[in-house]
Amino acid sequence: MSLTDEHRRQLYYYMRLSRAVEDAAWALNNQGRMVGRLYTGHGQEAIPVGAAYALEPEDVIAPMYRDMGAHLVRGVDPVEVFAQFMGKRDSSNMGKDSGLHIGDMSRGIVGMISVLPDSLPVALGVALAFKIRKEPRVALTTFGDGSTSTGAFHEAVNMAAVLQVPLVLVCENNGWALSTPNAREYAAANLVDKAVGYGIPGRHVDGNDVEAVHAAVSEAAALARAGGGPTLIECRTMRMRGHSNIDPADYVPPEMLAEWAERDPIHRYRARIEAAGLWDAEREAGLEAELQERIDQAIHQAEAMPEPEPEDVHVGVFAE
Amino acid sequence: MRHLTYYQAVREALWQALEADPRVFLLGEDIATYGGVYKVTEGLLERFGPDRVIDTPISENAIIGAATGAAIAGMRPIAEIQFADFIASGFDPLVNMTSTIHYRWGQPVPMVLRAPAGATWASAGPFHSQSMEAWFAQIPGLKVVMPATPADAKGLLTAAIRDPNPVIVLEQKYLYRRMTGPVPEGEHVVPIGEAQVAREGRDATIVAWGTMAFKSLQAAEILAAEGIDVEVVDLRSIVPWDRETVLASVAKTGRVAVVYEAHRTAGFGAEVAATIAEEAFQALDAPILRLAGLDTPIPAHPVLEAEYLPDEHKVVEAVRGLVGF
Numbered sequence: 070m071s072l073t074d075e076h077r078r079q080l081y082y083y084m085r086l087s088r089a090v091e092d093a094a095w096a097l098n099n100q101g102r103m104v105g106r107l108y109t110g111h112g113q114e115a116i117p118v119g120a121a122y123a124l125e126p127e128d129v130i131a132p133m134y135r136d137m138g139a140h141l142v143r144g145v146d147p148v149e150v151f152a153q154f155m156g157k158r159d160s161s162n163m164g165k166d167s168g169l170h171i172g173d174m175s176r177g178i179v180g181m182i183s184v185l186p187d188s189l190p191v192a193l194g195v196a197l198a199f200k201i202r203k204e205p206r207v208a209l210t211t212f213g214d215g216s217t218s219t220g221a222f223h224e225a226v227n228m229a230a231v232l233q234v235p236l237v238l239v240c241e242n243n244g245w246a247l248s249t250p251n252a253r254e255y256a257a258a259n260l261v262d263k264a265v266g267y268g269i270p271g272r273h274v275d276g277n278d279v280e281a282v283h284a285a286v287s288e289a290a291a292l293a294r295a296g297g298g299p300t301l302i303e304c305r306t307m308r309m310r311g312h313s314n315i316d317p318a319d320y321v322p323p324e325m326l327a328e329w330a331e332r333d334p335i336h337r338y339r340a341r342i343e344a345a346g347l348w349d350a351e352r353e354a355g356l357e358a359e360l361q362e363r364i365d366q367a368i369h370q371a372e373a374m375p376e377p378e379p380e381d382v383h384v385g386v387f388a389e
Numbered sequence: 390m391r392h393l394t395y396y397q398a399v400r401e402a403l404w405q406a407l408e409a410d411p412r413v414f415l416l417g418e419d420i421a422t423y424g425g426v427y428k429v430t431e432g433l434l435e436r437f438g439p440d441r442v443i444d445t446p447i448s449e450n451a452i453i454g455a456a457t458g459a460a461i462a463g464m465r466p467i468a469e470i471q472f473a474d475f476i477a478s479g480f481d482p483l484v485n486m487t488s489t490i491h492y493r494w495g496q497p498v499p500m501v502l503r504a505p506a507g508a509t510w511a512s513a514g515p516f517h518s519q520s521m522e523a524w525f526a527q528i529p530g531l532k533v534v535m536p537a538t539p540a541d542a543k544g545l546l547t548a549a550i551r552d553p554n555p556v557i558v559l560e561q562k563y564l565y566r567r568m569t570g571p572v573p574e575g576e577h578v579v580p581i582g583e584a585q586v587a588r589e590g591r592d593a594t595i596v597a598w599g600t601m602a603f604k605s606l607q608a609a610e611i612l613a614a615e616g617i618d619v620e621v622v623d624l625r626s627i628v629p630w631d632r633e634t635v636l637a638s639v640a641k642t643g644r645v646a647v648v649y650e651a652h653r654t655a656g657f658g659a660e661v662a663a664t665i666a667e668e669a670f671q672a673l674d675a676p677i678l679r680l681a682g683l684d685t686p687i688p689a690h691p692v693l694e695a696e697y698l699p700d701e702h703k704v705v706e707a708v709r710g711l712v713g714f
Contacts, residue, residue, distance in 0.1 A: 129462065162493050172494035174461055180494040187486040190451040194458020194466070201414055201440050201464065208458075221481065224451035231446055386529045388497035388553035 072280065074347050080122060080279050081342055082356065084114040084335050087138035089360040090147050093368060094154055098314050102372070104156035105167030110135030112277075112309030115334035116241050117211065118142060119282030123290055124209060129195045131179035131188040131210040134169045135241065135308075139211070143176050147364060151371035164377035165385070179210075186216035189225035189238070196234035196293075207293045209237040209286070215246025217263065218254050226301065230267045235293035237286060238301045241276060243308035248320045261303035269299050276304030277334040306334075390571035395564040396429050398539035398572045399503075402546040403430065403467065405576070407437050410465060413550060414441040416452060417469030426471055427505055427565050449479030453502065457487045457555075460500040465550060473506035473559055474519045487555050488530030497553040503546070505562035506535070507600050507650055508682075508698055513562075514689035520599065520651040520682070522627045525557050526660065532556040532581055533627040537602035539570040541625055544579030552581060563600045584631035586638065590620035593644040593711050596635055596661055598624035601648045601699060608704035617712055627657055635661065636669050643674035644711050648699055653681035675714035680707045 072080070091109040098107040110117060117136035121143055124130065132139040140150065149161065153171055156164035161171040161180070172180020179195065181188050192210035199206040216222050217240060229236045242260055244251055257263060264271025270292070274285045282304055289300035307329035311318035342348040393401065406413045415421075415430060421444040424431030434442040445452055449470055456466040470476050476483070483502070490498050508518040525533045532554055536542040542560065549556035587602060588609050597605040602623035609619040622638050624630055639645045645665055647658040662677045680699045687697055 131458075163495075166489075166493040170493065172490070172496055174496055179458070179461065180490065180496070182486050182489065182493075184481060184485045187454060187482045190454020190482060191458035191461075191486060193451060194455035194460070195462040196458075197416075197443075197455055198459040198462035198464045201459075221450050221454065224446070224448035225454065228446050228448050228451040228455065232443070385492045385495065387532070388491045388499075 072283065077342050077347055080118060080283070081338055081348065083118045083122070083138050083142050084279060084338065085356060085360060086141055086147070087114045087118060088335060089364050090141070090150055091137055093364045094151070095314055097154065097368070103154045104164065106313040106315060108134040108168060108313050109310055110137055112329065112333060113241055113243055113306040114138050115279035115338070116239065116276045116282050116304045116306060119279040120209060120211065120239050120286045123283045123286035124207070127177065127206050128290070129177040129179065129206070129208045131181065131192040131195070131208065133181050133185055133188065133211050133213065136211055137169060140169065140171060140178065143178055145171060145176070145178070147367035148370045151368050152374050155371055156377065157371060157374040158377040158381065159374055163381065185212055186219040186221035188212065189216070189221055193225045193229045193234060193236055196229065196236040197232060200232070200234050205294050207235040207237055207290045209239060209290070211239045211241055213246060214240065214242040214244070214251055214254050214260060215249065217260060226267050226299070229299040230269045233296070233298035236299040237289045237293060238299055239286065240301065240303045241306060242303055243306045245308045245312070245321065247312040247316070259303065261301060264301040267301070269301055272300060272302045274302055274304045276306035277332045277337060279334060279338055391574065392569050393539045393572040394566055395539045395542050395561070395568045396427055396566060398543040399429050399546060399560060400431070401572070402543040403433060404436070406547065406550045407433065407441060412463065412465040413467065414443065414464060415467050415469065416443040416445050416456065418445055418447055418471045420444060420469050425469065427562065430469070449475050450482060453479035453487065454482040456500045456502070457482060457490070457498055460498045461490065461496050465499050467501040467503060467550060470502060470504040472517050473504035473521055474516050476502070476504060476521070483531070484528045488528045491554065492530055498555050499553045500555050501546070501549045501558060502555065503558045503560060505565070506559035507561050507563055508687055508694065509563050510694065510698065512689045512691055512694060515686040518687040520559070520649070522559060523651055523655060523657045526628050526657055530555070531628060533559065534581055534625060535559045535561065535599040535627060536625060537561065537564065537599050537623050539568060540572045540577065541579050543572050544577045545581065545625065547576070548578050548581050551578070556581065559599065561600045564603060568603065579625070582626045582629040582631055584625055584634040585623045586620060586634065587623040588619065588621040590618040590642065592618045592642060593646065593708055594620045594622060594638040594642045595646050595648055595704065595708065596622045596624060597648040598627065599650065601650050604699065604701045605648055605704055607701035608708065611701065611705050612708055617708065619708060630661070632664060632668070635665065639665055639669045640672045643672055644714070645673070646678040646680060646704070646707055646711055648680045648704055650682050650699060652684050653679060654684050656681050675711055678707055678711050680704060
């Protein structure tokens, strides 16, 4: 789909909302008001927002913990996010799991687990269901550079290629898997080169360019929907904070952070839509106030929600 | 009632499920064109087509993960792992993803994982002989069944396919072609979690499952000739397991042997024995007896394999001791 002016403003809005939610969560976590740690997508918002925005409502995504923007695009409200982060009884995980492990198939969201590459074969299975039922739907999953070193990645990508299922594989290559840099993760010149070995199309994209991500995912989704099978998209970006909020990430060279700070996806996109006459300081000030109010309200609402009761631990091991 | 062999009963359950429910499909290695290494799925490709009987690459992780994904997307996948030993290659999605989905976000995962398990008394060796029900019994969210008769092979598999949870069916490859029995022709469901008193008796109880239930019935015949009247409880389901039927039998006989093929230490029989000790200690006239596989890998040579495995003669010997205590 080609982007209208309104689409462009929405892409910007979702990236801003994503960062605002995560910034607020960072503060909450430091204040001890969350269950578990926080893993943010700070600096790589263009990927989940651009990718999720390229999908149809009936498509399914299997996102990961840095993909706040994907959840927001799919219609997850910040109240739900904060309730989830606080482990509230009526949150997606009901306090039984934490972090951005929100799952809701009615909105086409597969709840991730901490073993990140497991989303790959599961998304493959969702896509297989679409193929068997001959539905014009696609599944999309995101994963990091670290996930590509696992057996789960290999098995899922290979099987998706062999079975020609409608799957879009989005690698968010942010340079680091906790403290492990790319050079310790793979020896290929580019991660996307692996696509050749699987016999599927590969695309290398500037992951800090939301429209480039959107275009690549749109193309891959159209191909998959038409029966053309999976595509591997490597989105190059940078993890601008630690692995989690308790990781100081002092192993990351400061000059690398400085270089990538210049390419911040939100600042870049704001400049771009301003240059196109779609945005200005007045709109920016309005958005800033709107986000502030929405986040404050969401936190307030989430904090008022009930905590789990001890007996809830027994509930739900099996479906009835 | 007409008779089927065990593997035919499994195939009939698959056939009828594919006929009855368009959401049901099969995936696994060598199951379509080749019909499976035990020919359990032979003929299904020809009848139901390649969209519903799917040959996959050798990828247990992706098979189990894909079955999970298809299940949450509205299908009723039945994944075959060629030998239960190979589930180890797909253990991660099973124990971390599949089993936790409903607990963590309320989404049912109606999938079946079928796999031939257990020793063959035919030198299958360390990698094609294991009984790993205890691995899965440790994972909340997974159901586990081990049918010991053709009727139960059909009925438990049918129940598994209809269950809204992931169910592991450990088919007994020793029984695939050795055991024939009456099997209802139409719909046949054996509820998961119900044991069966396979033989009634007064003097002692044997609790067993899978091939060991079969061997225990053979032992009971030998013992009957000696005047020892043994009750055999075929557990049938490991998760959840039927405590009531086991405890009622122990209350009746006062003596109990737990017989299982897996390694003795921390095997599922240890759980059964511990529960009997906790719940029925007053009813016991003799210590609970465990007869199980050795704590070694399962060796290939027939002499060594026979030493490893419990069989009807070892059961007879053990029960004689139990009754004479």
